[in-house]
Amino acid sequence: MGNTEKLMNQIMELKFTSKSFQRQSRKCEKEEKAEKLKIKKAMEKGNVDGSPIYAENAIRKHTEQMNYLRLASRLDAVVVRLDTQAKMFTINKSMGNIVKSLESSLATGNLQKMSETMDLFEKQFVNIEVQAEFMETAMAGYTSLSTPEGEVNSLMQQVAEDLGFISRYIAQIMH
Structure with a gap:
């Protein structure tokens, strides 16, 4: 029983770590939204130098968020495997x-x-047989998340389009 108990403790630790990564991901998502709001405000104020910095920060936070989600997903997959091992x-x-x-x-x-x-x-x-089928189904659900790589300028353009003054912003950049 000692081995099974150790395995169950490891499973609980991995679940805890996965939840922690998910919390970090949500935190990064909030920070990304805050950076996008800063882009909007900088564009509205005509801050041509500041808005690209905020866009870079937003993209960095988005990438960080996706990395945390990937790690959480991978840990969840390991938990499923270990749980199946304990049952087997x-x-x-x-x-x-x-x-x-x-x-x-x-x-x-x-x-x-x-x-x-x-x-x-x-x-x-x-x-x-039921355990094996469950394992296959669960593992099929854990696919890697793909993060589309955005460009700073395309993010800034998207924000500017949302604000409805893309031409004014482009004119400011050109001068």
Whole structure:
């Protein structure tokens, strides 16, 4: 039981770390939004030098957010694998006990006991199949997140278009 207990403790630690990465991701998302708001304000004030800096910060925060999400996703995938491993360890131990029981019932010739033992044996195989199917489904759900790389100018253009004064901003940059 010591190995299973250690494995369960590791699973809990990994889940905790994954949640921490998700919190960090949400924090970065808020900071990205704040930087985008600063871009808007700088553009409205005509701050041509400041707005690209805020755009760079927003892009950096977006990249950081996606990195945290990727790490959390990868940890979640490891947790699923370890959890399946712990369950398989328990099933293997149970199967060993069933085999011993089957051997003793075969030696005694007790048909009732053999039938009960075979039912347990079949039930364990069904459990193994369900575990394997669950594992495959869960792992298919953990795909890598892709981060589209944005350009500082395209982000600034998007913000300017949202404000409806792209031509005024471009004119300020040109002068």
